[in-house]
Amino acid sequence: MTQVWDWSYAFAILPSLLEGLGLTVLATVLGSIVAMILGLLLAVLRQGPPVLAVAVRGFVEFVRSTPLLVQIFFLYFVLPQFGIVLSALTVGVIALGVHYACYASEVYRAGIEAVPRGQWEAATALSLPRSRVWTGVVLPQAIPRVVPALGNYVISMFKEVPLLTAIGLLDVVGRAQEAGNTYFRYVEPYTIAGLLFLLLSYPASLLVRRLERRVGTI
Amino acid sequence: MIVFDGVEKRFGDNVVLSDLDFTVAPGEHVTLIGPSGSGKTTILRLLMCLESVNAGTIRVAGRYLSHMEKGGTLVPADEKHSREVRKRIGMVFQQFNLFPNMTVRGNLIEAPTRVLGLPKDEANARAEELLDLVGLRERIDEHPSRLSGGQQQRVAIARALAMRPDVLLLDEVTSALDPELVAGVLALLRDIGETTDITILCVTHEMGFARDFSHRVMMFDGGQVIEDAPPERLFSEPEHPRTKEFLKAVLSRG
Numbered sequence: 001m002t003q004v005w006d007w008s009y010a011f012a013i014l015p016s017l018l019e020g021l022g023l024t025v026l027a028t029v030l031g032s033i034v035a036m037i038l039g040l041l042l043a044v045l046r047q048g049p050p051v052l053a054v055a056v057r058g059f060v061e062f063v064r065s066t067p068l069l070v071q072i073f074f075l076y077f078v079l080p081q082f083g084i085v086l087s088a089l090t091v092g093v094i095a096l097g098v099h100y101a102c103y104a105s106e107v108y109r110a111g112i113e114a115v116p117r118g119q120w121e122a123a124t125a126l127s128l129p130r131s132r133v134w135t136g137v138v139l140p141q142a143i144p145r146v147v148p149a150l151g152n153y154v155i156s157m158f159k160e161v162p163l164l165t166a167i168g169l170l171d172v173v174g175r176a177q178e179a180g181n182t183y184f185r186y187v188e189p190y191t192i193a194g195l196l197f198l199l200l201s202y203p204a205s206l207l208v209r210r211l212e213r214r215v216g217t218i
Numbered sequence: 219m220i221v222f223d224g225v226e227k228r229f230g231d232n233v234v235l236s237d238l239d240f241t242v243a244p245g246e247h248v249t250l251i252g253p254s255g256s257g258k259t260t261i262l263r264l265l266m267c268l269e270s271v272n273a274g275t276i277r278v279a280g281r282y283l284s285h286m287e288k289g290g291t292l293v294p295a296d297e298k299h300s301r302e303v304r305k306r307i308g309m310v311f312q313q314f315n316l317f318p319n320m321t322v323r324g325n326l327i328e329a330p331t332r333v334l335g336l337p338k339d340e341a342n343a344r345a346e347e348l349l350d351l352v353g354l355r356e357r358i359d360e361h362p363s364r365l366s367g368g369q370q371q372r373v374a375i376a377r378a379l380a381m382r383p384d385v386l387l388l389d390e391v392t393s394a395l396d397p398e399l400v401a402g403v404l405a406l407l408r409d410i411g412e413t414t415d416i417t418i419l420c421v422t423h424e425m426g427f428a429r430d431f432s433h434r435v436m437m438f439d440g441g442q443v444i445e446d447a448p449p450e451r452l453f454s455e456p457e458h459p460r461t462k463e464f465l466k467a468v469l470s471r472g
Contacts, residue, residue: 122315122374125266125308126329126381127301136328140319 010188013179017189020175021196027092027171028158034097035157036150039104040143043112044134046105056105063102069163071095076167088169092161100157107149111142145215151208155201172196219244219385219417220265224274227260227441234260235441238274244384245415249428249449252438253464258421262387265419266309267300278303279384305333308378309387312394314370316362322349322373323358326380334381341380348376352406368399372406379410386410388420392427400424407431425468429453437461 046056063071075091086094115138123133162173170178176189220242227235235257242248250258263269264276265283275292276283285292286299295303316325326345330336336344349355352372354365362370371391378386388407392400404427411418411431422428428435429449437445437458445458456462 116313116315118311118313118315119317121266121268122309122311122317124268125304125311126377127305127333128329129301129332130297132332136332137317137319141317 020172024161024171030093031096032154035100038101042105043108060102088167092164111146148212221277226273247418247432248434249420249432256438257441306384308383312390314374385417
């Protein structure tokens with residue numbers, strides 16, 4: 001019987017897994033940027049004219065009620081039929097970004113609604129243009145309060161990147177799969193992949209918890 | 219300076235102001251008194267375009283506030299028009315409503331630079347001058363949260379004045395203050411009243427202040443002006459029974 005854990009095999013596949021981890025982190029970072037910016041935009045539009053607000057709400061509900069994997073498959077397999085061919089990483093960034101933007105928009109919305117009405121009224125009384133009320137008064141008060149909640153979404157996005165292995169992205173789990181399929185040993189690659197996730201997401205969640213204590217909860 | 223003509227304001231079925239007419243002359247100090255829910259604050263909010271009228275018109279300095287002329291007829295004002303007219307009006311709120319994310323200086327230069335297009339150094343000079351007036355010059359680079367309620371309200375008054383308004387609206391500006399801080403804010407307002415020719419509309423429960431600050435006191439009840447007289451007369455010989463009742467209740471309290 002072969003040993004359960006083979007150190008030399010583990011070390012042999014580690015560089016490949018780390019390379020995959022780099023891709024996972026890249027997808028998370030890019031996806032987060034899309035999510036944070038688009039989410040903010042959705043949240044602000046939702047406070048706009050009723051027609052727009054309803055449209056945005058419909059979009060958010062639609063995205064939140066369909067599985068992320070379906071969205072990924074749609075972008076990767078359906079769009080090419082309309083002549084739009086995107087790489088696996090691009091699809092991943094768009095799918096994760098849009099999906100999490102919808103969750104982030106709810107977070108931003110809570111932050112925006114927590115800004116007292118008096119702030120809007122004072123800004124109106126000073127005749128500040130609408131755009132400046134947002135950028136100068138409301139968002140600077142709303143965003144710091146929601147940073148921890150957004151941080152939690154970044155962490156959960158990080159852990160959802162492996163869904164992209166379904167369209168062939170060689171992220172850390174993709175690499176583990178690759179190693180396993182090549183050498184028919186699965187314990188080491190998946191264990192290491194899991195540990196690598198733990199190694200990054202646990203400190204990140206501690207950081208978020210510290211931020212939470214600092215800004216208080218909304 | 220201010221003309222209300224047949225103004226009606228409803229919130230659903232609740233009629234807050236009905237067929238209200240009154241005029242305020244330039245430089246006049248008018249205090250609005252009356253039981254809560256009588257529509258006093260609504261008047262200030264209408265002037266600030268925080269609410270819109272259901273009927274009637276409001277004019278400020280000869281221009282329609284609630285409406286605008288378009289092709290010879292009056293149509294409800296759009297955002298741009300009301301912002302234009304509103305520039306001449308400043309408001310101080312019960313809860314101060316300073317922007318907590320900005321310093322005192324930031325609060326004071328925000329609107330002059332963004333709305334009036336004043337250069338930064340000019341806005342700064344104006345801010346310093348106004349802080350001298352309200353006695354808080356040395357706090358210019360602090361955040362509002364570090365100031366007491368009375369200090370915050372004085373900054374809020376300076377912020378409103380930084381726009382050089384023709385009309386100043388004071389909405390129960392001392393109601394949220396600790397009793398020992400009220401006098402300082404009222405003294406500041408008296409000072410502003412004496413040294414400027416700003417038209418001031420004031421909602422307050424400070425009857426002593428109303429008596430010596432205003433040129434005219436309007437008593438509201440049920441969305442109507444039921445008595446309109448100089449303070450000496452209204453406070454000593456009120457005519458309307460509701461005014462008598464109200465003054466008795468308010469004055470016996472303090």
